[in-house]
Amino acid sequence: MATARLFLLLLLLSASCSAWEISIRMPTADRLEAEVVAPLIHALRPLLGSGGQLAARAGVACDSWRLGVEAHNVINWKTVPAKCEGYVGHYLLGGHYRRDSAVVVDEAIAYAETLQLAGNGKEVWIFDIDETSLSNLPYYAKHGFGVTPYNDTSFREYVAEGSAPALPETRRLYRRLLEIGVKPVFLTGRTEDQRAVTVANLRKQGYSGWEKLLLKPAVHGAAGGLHAPAVAYKSGQRQKLKDSGFIIVGNIGDQWSDILGEPEGARTFKLPDPLYYIG
Amino acid sequence: MATARLFLLLLLLSASCSAWEISIRMPTADRLEAEVVAPLIHALRPLLGSGGQLAARAGVACDSWRLGVEAHNVINWKTVPAKCEGYVGHYLLGGHYRRDSAVVVDEAIAYAETLQLAGNGKEVWIFDIDETSLSNLPYYAKHGFGVTPYNDTSFREYVAEGSAPALPETRRLYRRLLEIGVKPVFLTGRTEDQRAVTVANLRKQGYSGWEKLLLKPAVHGAAGGLHAPAVAYKSGQRQKLKDSGFIIVGNIGDQWSDILGEPEGARTFKLPDPLYYIG
Numbered sequence: 001m002a003t004a005r006l007f008l009l010l011l012l013l014s015a016s017c018s019a020w021e022i023s024i025r026m027p028t029a030d031r032l033e034a035e036v037v038a039p040l041i042h043a044l045r046p047l048l049g050s051g052g053q054l055a056a057r058a059g060v061a062c063d064s065w066r067l068g069v070e071a072h073n074v075i076n077w078k079t080v081p082a083k084c085e086g087y088v089g090h091y092l093l094g095g096h097y098r099r100d101s102a103v104v105v106d107e108a109i110a111y112a113e114t115l116q117l118a119g120n121g122k123e124v125w126i127f128d129i130d131e132t133s134l135s136n137l138p139y140y141a142k143h144g145f146g147v148t149p150y151n152d153t154s155f156r157e158y159v160a161e162g163s164a165p166a167l168p169e170t171r172r173l174y175r176r177l178l179e180i181g182v183k184p185v186f187l188t189g190r191t192e193d194q195r196a197v198t199v200a201n202l203r204k205q206g207y208s209g210w211e212k213l214l215l216k217p218a219v220h221g222a223a224g225g226l227h228a229p230a231v232a233y234k235s236g237q238r239q240k241l242k243d244s245g246f247i248i249v250g251n252i253g254d255q256w257s258d259i260l261g262e263p264e265g266a267r268t269f270k271l272p273d274p275l276y277y278i279g
Numbered sequence: 280m281a282t283a284r285l286f287l288l289l290l291l292l293s294a295s296c297s298a299w300e301i302s303i304r305m306p307t308a309d310r311l312e313a314e315v316v317a318p319l320i321h322a323l324r325p326l327l328g329s330g331g332q333l334a335a336r337a338g339v340a341c342d343s344w345r346l347g348v349e350a351h352n353v354i355n356w357k358t359v360p361a362k363c364e365g366y367v368g369h370y371l372l373g374g375h376y377r378r379d380s381a382v383v384v385d386e387a388i389a390y391a392e393t394l395q396l397a398g399n400g401k402e403v404w405i406f407d408i409d410e411t412s413l414s415n416l417p418y419y420a421k422h423g424f425g426v427t428p429y430n431d432t433s434f435r436e437y438v439a440e441g442s443a444p445a446l447p448e449t450r451r452l453y454r455r456l457l458e459i460g461v462k463p464v465f466l467t468g469r470t471e472d473q474r475a476v477t478v479a480n481l482r483k484q485g486y487s488g489w490e491k492l493l494l495k496p497a498v499h500g501a502a503g504g505l506h507a508p509a510v511a512y513k514s515g516q517r518q519k520l521k522d523s524g525f526i527i528v529g530n531i532g533d534q535w536s537d538i539l540g541e542p543e544g545a546r547t548f549k550l551p552d553p554l555y556y557i558g
Contacts, residue, residue, distance in 0.1 A: 063375075064382040070350040071549045073383045096342075103343040104352045270350045 062087035066274045072256050077277045080146035088145040088274045092137055098169065100272045105169040108252060108269045109176050115249055117181050124211055124246045125177050126238065126265055127170070128253035129188040131273045134164040134201060146275035159190065162197040166205035170252065170271070174207060182249055183211035187237055187258075189230055189278065193218035212241075230278045235261030341366035345553045351535050356556045359425035367424040367553045371416055377448065379551045384448040387531060387548045388455050394528055396460050403490055403525045404456050405517065405544055406449070407532035408467040410552045413443040413480060425554035438469065441476040445484035449531065449550070453486060461528055462490035466516055466537075468509055468557065471497035491520075509557045514540030 062084035068074035080088050091097055117123055127133050139158040140146060158164075174184055184207075190198055192215045199213065214237050234257065238248060242263050251258070251265030255278045259268035341363035347353035359367050370376055396402055406412050418437040419425060437443075453463055463486075469477055471494045478492065493516050513536065517527055521542050530537070530544030533552035538544070 061378045061382060064378045067346065067349060067379050067551065068382040068386060070346060071383075071551075072350075073386050073548050099340045099343045100346050103340060103347040104350075107347060107352050269352050272346065272350075 060084055066091070066272075069274055069277070070270065070272055075256075075277065076279055079149055080144075080274065082147050084274075085145050085147040088147075089141065091274060092145065093141070097272060101167060101169040104252075104269050104271055105173045108173050108250060108267075111267055112173075112177055112180055112182060112250060115180070115182070117249075118247075119181060121183065122246050123181070123249050124183045124185045124241065126185050126187050126248060126251040126253075126258075127174065127210075128255070128258045129186055129190060129198065129202075130164075131254035131275065132167060132252060132258070132271055133170050133174070133186065133207060134205060135167045136164055136275075138163065138165070140275050150276060156194075159194055160197055162201040162204065164201055164205070166207070167271070171206055173252065177250075178209055184209070185211050185241065185246075186213045187234055188213075188215055189233070191216045191218045230255065230257035231261045234258060235263070238263050238265065339363055345370065345551075348553055348556070349549065349551055354535075354556065355558055358428055359423075359553065359555075361426050363553075364424050364426040367426075368420065370553060371424065372420070376551060380446060380448040383531075383548050383550050384452045387452050387529060387546075390546055391452075391456055391459055391461060391529060394459070394461070396528075397526075398460060400462065401525050402460070402528050403462045403464045403520065404528055405464050405466050405530040405532075405537075406453065407534070407537045408465055408469060408477065408481075409443075410533035410554065411446060411531060411537070411550055412449050412453070412465065412486060413484060414446045415443055415554075417442070417444070419554050429555060435473075438473055439476055441480040441483065443480055443484070445486070446550070450485055452531065456529075457488055463488070464490050464520065464525075465492045466513055467492075467494055468512070470495045509534065509536035510540045513537060514542070517542050517544065 060081045060083045062081070065074060065081060065084060066088075069077070112125070115123075130136055136155075136158065139155065143151070143154070177184060186202070188198070195213070195215055198215070202208075202210075202213075216233065238251075239262075241248060248263060248265035250267050250269065252269040252271065253259050254271040254273035256270065257278050259265070259270060339360045339362045341360070344353060344360060344363060345367075348356070391404075394402075409415055415434075415437065418434065422430070422433070456463060465481070467477070474492070474494055477494070481487075481489075481492075495512065517530075518541075520527060527542060527544035529546050529548065531548040531550065532538055533550040534557045535549065536557050538547035538549060
């Protein structure tokens with residue numbers, strides 16, 4: 001009986017399997033609204049976007065792989081498993097990604113609101129940029145959702161457009177911290193030559209009033225690109241902040257390399273990212 | 280059209296919503312077989328067990344909460360959100376938990392097989408016990424799947440039965456490590472007075488040949504119970520192992536407190552556990 005139901009379910013849903021590509025759009029509302037997360041692909045999500053049953057039958061449990069990534073068990077991966085392209089696409093473009101991000105940010109705000117601040121302007125919160133403050137989903141939706149190897153040239157071209165939307169949950173945290181009196185510091189793998197477009201993009205997306213925007217020295221190509229080693233660089237920058245008298249009360253990023261390595265910050269938050277891994 | 284389909288889907292699945300309690304059983308096969316993970320509750324899983332859509336409508340995105348727990352964003356929680364009891368039950372008793380655990384263990388074995396061992400018998404792998412080597416699902420299935428506060432007395436009574444099943448994925452890792460030549464060390468929050476029953480339970484479940492079984496001093500009650508501080512205790516014990524000349528090549532547990540705190544071990548693995556949090 002259960003099997004019959006499942007087959008009917010599969011039958012109903014498989015009809016719309018080919019339709020998801022035409023519904024690529026990033027919900028932009030600050031709060032997650034039911035209508036925002038109900039695009040064409042909605043009906044697929046319970047099966048492909050989260051259950052991963054179809055993926056499991058194809059030999060890759062995409063939801064389990066994603067959990068492995070988020071819990072830092074699956075590391076040093078180069079690309080998303082080919083069979084998980086559809087899964088990752090559905091996850092990111094449906095409401096699931098937004099819902100997962102909302103829980104992280106709710107937790108971060110609840111924590112921030114408990115802080116006893118000295119009020120001397122030295123308390124900062126570290127924000128990563130890509131897939132944290134800004135979302136590159138419009139790029140990755142056109143480039144196989146992490147299934148194809150990272151292309152520094154085309155990604156830089158995309159960044160140069162300055163068109164990346166905000167991740168609305170992160171912007172909500174950012175604004176709440178400003179209200180509370182914690183100063184945001186951006187710490188990114190983007191390079192100095194991308195400063196102007198990054199500033200413009202952040203401002204356009206509603207970010208303002210940051211304390212610092214720390215970019216890497218302007219080195220073009222792979223060595224200075226998205227996939228250059230990050231743990232040492234980012235923890236080194238945080239150490240410099242600490243040495244300058246700043247107190248890092250919080251730190252949020254989509255990569256474990258954003259939040260590992262002393263000084264991590266008093267508390268760290270890992271946003272979901274099943275698109276790429278930076279070690 | 281998508282909405283109509285979703286309603287039909289909901290209608291089909293809601294009929295079996297009340298049936299899951301009678302299907303409580305722990306799959307015991309060493310490898311995850313399709314037939315093992317297809318109990319009565321199977322048809323529910325895409326909706327409740329992973330998608331979390333029903334839970335989200337009830338105001339708690341249980342799957343997002345679980346991800347928050349696994350990625351160490353949601354910390355210091357006392358009990359599972361009340362509305363997530365059904366979700367957590369389905370997650371653990373359906374195939375999802377096993378699938379998630381399998382990915383972690385596959386990754387651990389792949390890592391272990393790359394190790395260049397000195398072969399001097401000093402290379403060890405730390406195993407936590409509860410919800411890592413042994414599963415207390417039979418207990419938690421009768422006690423609200425983490426929704427009710429931890430009860431040290433009744434949990435100790437359960438442990439005293441020595442009836443906990445192995446988590447088959449962990450046992451697979453354990454056996455592979457023995458073949459490779461890495462020695463297992465159990466490091467647990469269980470107390471010395473539970474040594475005999477713990478040894479018997481582990482042996483009965485197919486564990487043998489461990490190097491050490493490290494339990495806490497026998498202190499009854501809350502202070503020595505499951506929820507006593509663990510990071511300091513466990514990292515202290517790992518430091519002692521290191522001081523004795525052991526090399527901790529790996530470390531696996533279901534709690535972040537199993538794997539945080541120097542020396543962590545050369546690589547750490549976090550198994551899923553949406554039942555309880557130990558800080």
